[in-house]
Amino acid sequence: MALFEYFPNYVWNLSVSIALESGAKIGEIIDMCAPIRDAAARGEDSGTAAFMAEWSKMADKLAALATEDKAKGRLFSAGDKLKRAALYYQMAERMQGHGHPGREETYAKALDAFTRGTAFAGDNVERVEIPYEGKTLSGLWTRGAGEGPRPAVVYCNGLDSTKELIFFSWLPHALAKRGISCLCVDQPGTGEALRLQGLPARPDSEAWASAWVDWLETQGEVHAKAIGMTGLSLGGHYAPRAVAFEPRFASGAVWGANHDWAEVQQKRMRREGENPVPHYWSHVWWVFGAKSQADFLEKAKGMTLDGIMDRITVPFLVTHGESDRQIGLDYAHRSYDQLVNSPRRELKIFTAREGGVEHVGADNMSFGREYISDWFAETLGGRTA
Numbered sequence: 001m002a003l004f005e006y007f008p009n010y011v012w013n014l015s016v017s018i019a020l021e022s023g024a025k026i027g028e029i030i031d032m033c034a035p036i037r038d039a040a041a042r043g044e045d046s047g048t049a050a051f052m053a054e055w056s057k058m059a060d061k062l063a064a065l066a067t068e069d070k071a072k073g074r075l076f077s078a079g080d081k082l083k084r085a086a087l088y089y090q091m092a093e094r095m096q097g098h099g100h101p102g103r104e105e106t107y108a109k110a111l112d113a114f115t116r117g118t119a120f121a122g123d124n125v126e127r128v129e130i131p132y133e134g135k136t137l138s139g140l141w142t143r144g145a146g147e148g149p150r151p152a153v154v155y156c157n158g159l160d161s162t163k164e165l166i167f168f169s170w171l172p173h174a175l176a177k178r179g180i181s182c183l184c185v186d187q188p189g190t191g192e193a194l195r196l197q198g199l200p201a202r203p204d205s206e207a208w209a210s211a212w213v214d215w216l217e218t219q220g221e222v223h224a225k226a227i228g229m230t231g232l233s234l235g236g237h238y239a240p241r242a243v244a245f246e247p248r249f250a251s252g253a254v255w256g257a258n259h260d261w262a263e264v265q266q267k268r269m270r271r272e273g274e275n276p277v278p279h280y281w282s283h284v285w286w287v288f289g290a291k292s293q294a295d296f297l298e299k300a301k302g303m304t305l306d307g308i309m310d311r312i313t314v315p316f317l318v319t320h321g322e323s324d325r326q327i328g329l330d331y332a333h334r335s336y337d338q339l340v341n342s343p344r345r346e347l348k349i350f351t352a353r354e355g356g357v358e359h360v361g362a363d364n365m366s367f368g369r370e371y372i373s374d375w376f377a378e379t380l381g382g383r384t385a
């Protein structure tokens with residue numbers, strides 16, 4: 001399996017593939033992408049304004065059609081259209097450079113479409129907020145099936161995703177079916193935390209992860225001794241770090257083993273491996289609140305899990321696609337090999353036999369979400385059948 005290679009560069013194809021795995025419709029994808037195919041040939045950074053224009057135009061159309069449905073009382077239909085609009089707005093926004101004209105407006109449209117869409121559709125999701133360092137952090141809460149206190153999993157973003165996009169990975173739905181609640185979070189450096197609260201990324205992920213555990217412990221529907229954590233892409237660095245330093249986590253997993261992100265930056269400066277978004281260096285400066293390349297590298301230099309993984313004393317799963325073009329497969333082996341104090345460790349490499357071989361399964365996310373949700377069912381007390 002491989003990405004849907006519509007464009008002549010990886011970064012644009014990654015966005016299209018993520019959209020398809022998140023609920024996009026192929027006909028709408030073609031309508032959005034055909035007018036900008038030539039623009040993509042000029043490189044991953046060039047033409048991103050045209051990308052936003054076409055994808056936003058489709059999202060605007062869906063939002064207008066949803067308004068027509070709503071006027072007829074057809075809220076389920078309106079909700080489905082608004083959720084796709086939210087997805088397309090989000091993908092358009094994430095492709096832009098920091099400060100690009102229209103980016104803030106597009107993000108606001110995405111949040112509004114998601115909120116109204118999931119409400120109209122009657123989806124199992126609720127927005128939650130907690131105080132954090134004088135500001136707020138936001139999340140999306142999906143309740144697991146069943147009665148009484150249930151296990152819960154904190155699910156964090158990568159470098160350039162948002163809580164809405166990881167909700168659209170459908171892992172919360174897979175967990176809910178297994179009797180496990182899921183909290184998708186915008187941690188510092190992502191989503192609302194970065195865009196609306198001005199909170200940059202920080203290497204010590206336990207600081208914000210622990211704040212979410214504090215909130216979970218106040219929820220009567222949560223089994224406080226059965227809380228896990230996972231993350232995709234750069235979340236594959238944040239999640240194990242948090243599990244290592246926050247003793248209240250009972251299990252952990254990564255969707256992509258981002259073991260040494262500091263080293264990845266050195267590789268990217270040598271143009272080894274693919275970037276996740278256009279305008280990559282300006283993006284990471286923004287995410288980390290850096291003023292220069294030297295400042296960014298200084299802020300990121302401690303982002304290695306060497307000397308961290310052996311602190312994990314709970315079950316932990318490492319997953320990785322064998323053909324990941326962003327984060328090398330060797331990092332998965334490094335993370336797994338260093339889990340020497342985990343009572344139950346597992347390494348799952350997704351191969352061509354099943355799929356999910358690209359970065360965080362962008363070619364087919366079903367295998368990653370099924371494997372990870374089964375893992376948490378087995379280690380936190382959910383069900384697999």
